[in-house]
Amino acid sequence: MIKDTRERVIKVAELLFQKKSYQDVGIREIARAAGCSHTAIYQYFKTKDSILYAVAEKPLERLYVACLAVCEKQISKKEKLLQLCQVYIDFGFRERNFYDLLILYHGQRVDQATSEQPIHQLRMKSFYLLQESVSDLLPEDMNVEEKLNISRAVFIFLHGLVTIYSIDYQECPGWVRQMLLDYIHYTILRKKI
Template identity: 30%
Template structure:
């Protein structure tokens, strides 16, 4: 008679209930699972039960971490903005002229989008129901702070006489270009794109050359 696998060799069973504790790590698991499910089946199609099953919790146990689905979405967006803010701050802390910082901020933003496509979709490519249920609130508060820091760097470039146009319009044009390349590549993966790095470099080079003076 064949020998049954032991618990150490069988591996985790999807949907198996997990022990209590490790609250912070459990919240991270919930957010990661919800992020995938929201993108896979749509925010409206996702349920608390499905998210709970994905991480091996009962629905009741999941409610101990998040009171409703919209709270999970808002937290996904909040965490995404916090990570992006940390990346931006690291760039801002580096020495160098403001036009160099501006380029690095654009590169960091694009890299974040490609490295976190699900979070980026939920944060920046929201439909009306997702905007209503948390994504828009996070974007207005945390995203607004993030953008103002970026706009301040553009103002620094203008103060040194290196802008061709008005700072506010320039900042929005730069952000629109960076957002465009990320959103197109992650939502249209079937298109015959050139390499990610090549397209990003070409787009940022063109924006900088057109909007900044040498």
């Protein structure tokens, strides 16, 4: 019964976060929709943010596992970067109903060494894989800050593609994939030498 209630709260919260902004969903509303009292929720979750973490944990962990699988493939560095970017785009389209909440809520700058927000720590695991892949393709004499800035720019480009185009499409259309390829080829792959 305990696990059922906790899982029901997570599922209901996910549905509510997809329909309304995170700020507009209250603990009492989650409790009503889950068929339990708001005090019962506090047996499982200390705060609404801990509910958000429970909702975000599985999709963000799936994103990380998919990125890690690409990184472990025996493929070229160029192909690795392109596949990582595609994994991120596919994730964004698949999770479009609450993508902003998964990626942006309680966000921190990527150059901060530590984060106290568990959701940000989950996000950063995937970003670090992307950052490493981008850095592997940049000139060795480029300084760390420049490499970080280029990695941020790639992430911002990916984020922009998802934010703009997932509104109208459930899956990433071929022309968005081509835009991704063209951008990465021109900005990183072609400029490498």
